[in-house]
Amino acid sequence: MNSDMQSSDFSQTDSPGAAALFLAFLGVGLSGFGGVLPFARRMLVERRAWLSETQFAETLALCQTLPGPNIVNVSVVVGSRFAGALGALAAVTGLMAAPVAIVLVLATLYGRYGAVGRLPEMIAGLGAAACGLVAATAAKMALPIVRKRPVTAAPFIVAAFVGVGLMRLPLVWVLAALAPLSIAAAWGRKG
Amino acid sequence: MKNSPALLGDLAVQFMILSLVAFGGANAVVPELHRLSVTLRHWMTDAEFANLFAIAQAAPGPNVMIATLVGWKAAGLPGALVATVAMCAPSCLLTYFAARAWERWRETRWRAAIGAGLAPVTVGLVVASAWLLAHAADRQWRLVAVTAATAIVVYATKLNPLWCLAAAAGLGLAGVLG
Numbered sequence: 030m031n032s033d034m035q036s037s038d039f040s041q042t043d044s045p046g047a048a049a050l051f052l053a054f055l056g057v058g059l060s061g062f063g064g065v066l067p068f069a070r071r072m073l074v075e076r077r078a079w080l081s082e083t084q085f086a087e088t089l090a091l092c093q094t095l096p097g098p099n100i101v102n103v104s105v106v107v108g109s110r111f112a113g114a115l116g117a118l119a120a121v122t123g124l125m126a127a128p129v130a131i132v133l134v135l136a137t138l139y140g141r142y143g144a145v146g147r148l149p150e151m152i153a154g155l156g157a158a159a160c161g162l163v164a165a166t167a168a169k170m171a172l173p174i175v176r177k178r179p180v181t182a183a184p185f186i187v188a189a190f191v192g193v194g195l196m197r198l199p200l201v202w203v204l205a206a207l208a209p210l211s212i213a214a215a216w217g218r219k220g
Numbered sequence: 221m222k223n224s225p226a227l228l229g230d231l232a233v234q235f236m237i238l239s240l241v242a243f244g245g246a247n248a249v250v251p252e253l254h255r256l257s258v259t260l261r262h263w264m265t266d267a268e269f270a271n272l273f274a275i276a277q278a279a280p281g282p283n284v285m286i287a288t289l290v291g292w293k294a295a296g297l298p299g300a301l302v303a304t305v306a307m308c309a310p311s312c313l314l315t316y317f318a319a320r321a322w323e324r325w326r327e328t329r330w331r332a333a334i335g336a337g338l339a340p341v342t343v344g345l346v347v348a349s350a351w352l353l354a355h356a357a358d359r360q361w362r363l364v365a366v367t368a369a370t371a372i373v374v375y376a377t378k379l380n381p382l383w384c385l386a387a388a389a390g391l392g393l394a395g396v397l398g
Contacts, residue, residue: 058281065282091322094335097311098284099245105315117316121308128281129288129304135275136292136300143271147393154392156274157363158385160353161370163247167346168375174340182340189344193251194351197259200241200252204341208243212337216330 045079047112047119053077054104054123065100065124073107080107100124181214227295228302230261235287235306242311244342246283250349253290254356263294270356278385284308362397 045053053072060068066089073080080088092102101121108120142148174182185207192203234256242249250273257263264272272293276285284307291303325331358364370384391397 060280065280090335091319092315093244094331094338095311095315095318096240096242097245097315098242098282098308100282101284101308101312102315105312106319109316109319114316117312121312124282125304125308128279128285129300132276132279132281132285132288133292133297133300135279136272136289139271139275147395147398150395150398151389151392152271152274153357153359153363154366154388154390154397155278155385156270156353156357157366157397158370158388159274159277160270160350160357161367161372161384162277162374162381163250163346163353164350164367164371165374165381166247167343167350168371170339170343170346174343178336178340182336185340186344186347189341190347190351193345194348197251197255199255200249200345201237203345204241204243207341207344208338211341212333215336216333218336 045077045111045116047108047115050108050112050116051119051123053079054108054120055127057100057104058124058126058128066103069100069103079111178215178218181218182211185211185214224295228298231291231294231299231302232306235291235303236310238287239307239310240314242307243338244345246286246307247349248342248345250286251345251352253286254352257290257294261294263290266356267359268293270353273353274357278389366391366397 057065057069057072070085074082074085088103088106089099092099092106095102101124104120104124105117108117110116112119139152143152171186175186188207189203192198192207193200238249238252238256241252254266254269258266258269269290272289273286276283276289279285284304287307288300288304292300295302322331354364354367358367366388370381370388373379373384374381388397
């Protein structure tokens with residue numbers, strides 16, 4: 030009952046079909062550099078009004094809790110809400126098609142000309158900037174959590190970094206060891 | 221050897237596993253991708269991994285493009301497609317089925333605890349990604365400076381990160397980073 034009401038809320042404005050979903054997410058895939066979430070939000074909430082601000086925030090929260098690329102998960106949820114399994118497939122395909130094609134063209138060019146002239150230096154510069162980007166993302170994610178829960182969250186940030194970054198342990202081991210403890214710590218804090 | 225069914229099968233299995241442990245998105249599995257493709261399978265060197273990550277970041281689209289490029293490096297175009305589909309399909313199926321159940325559970329206390337508990341672990345993984353990428357990419361002090369400057373600008377300003385990538389590429393082309 031409740032979930033039925035949620036579904037109808039979701040599609041109250043208009044109900045895009047698979048083709049519209051494909052095209053909309055095609056635009057999102059092409060517009061984002063270094064992560065496409067802000068562009069997805071603009072398309073879904075501001076430009077097409079397929080989701081309200083709250084619906085987008087809830088969808089994102091769900092997609093960040095589940096494994097997998099967050100934006101890909103968002104496209105699955107939105108696509109399936111409006112047009113079922115076909116809609117989900119259309120949205121994911123639209124999101125991925127153009128970026129995969131472009132990145133493969135770039136990789137082919139890199140394979141063929143990557144050692145020519147100053148291109149190695151250009152790629153080295155790009156690589157250095159790309160890890161600066163990841164470092165900034167990490168800092169933006171870490172600070173609010175550390176500020177809010179210094180005791181129950183910070184040790185798990187450090188432990189995950191040491192396990193995977195310094196000790197180079199398999200990710201599955203680190204997740205299996207830390208996730209239950211971290212969830213238990215978060216649970217205990219709520220009570 | 222390239223494009224052999226065994227290699228494509230290996231890619232498919234490894235990326236399907238990665239898909240299901242990619243809590244926090246693609247950036248959180250960069251260390252595991254690095255471990256797989258450099259340390260375990262020797263598909264590429266440390267420096268090549270850093271280069272592919274740079275290309276993935278410089279191209280438009282989701283961060284998951286690094287998985288596409290690792291597949292491409294390991295087994296060409298078929299490898300790229302297998303890696304991309306395997307990286308997305310399991311988590312997409314999970315999301316498809318979880319989305320409806322989630323509506324019913326969203327007010328529950330354990331749902332909030334899972335979200336709050338996973339967050340610090342994934343943050344630690346993204347820090348590890350930055351660490352490993354810097355290890356691979358920053359071969360001399362000028363590149364360390366580029367990394368630090370990018371991190372500070374992206375953290376402290378609302379400037380589109382693409383400008384930092386373009387500036388760094390320009391410095392390289394000008395021969396300043398050599």
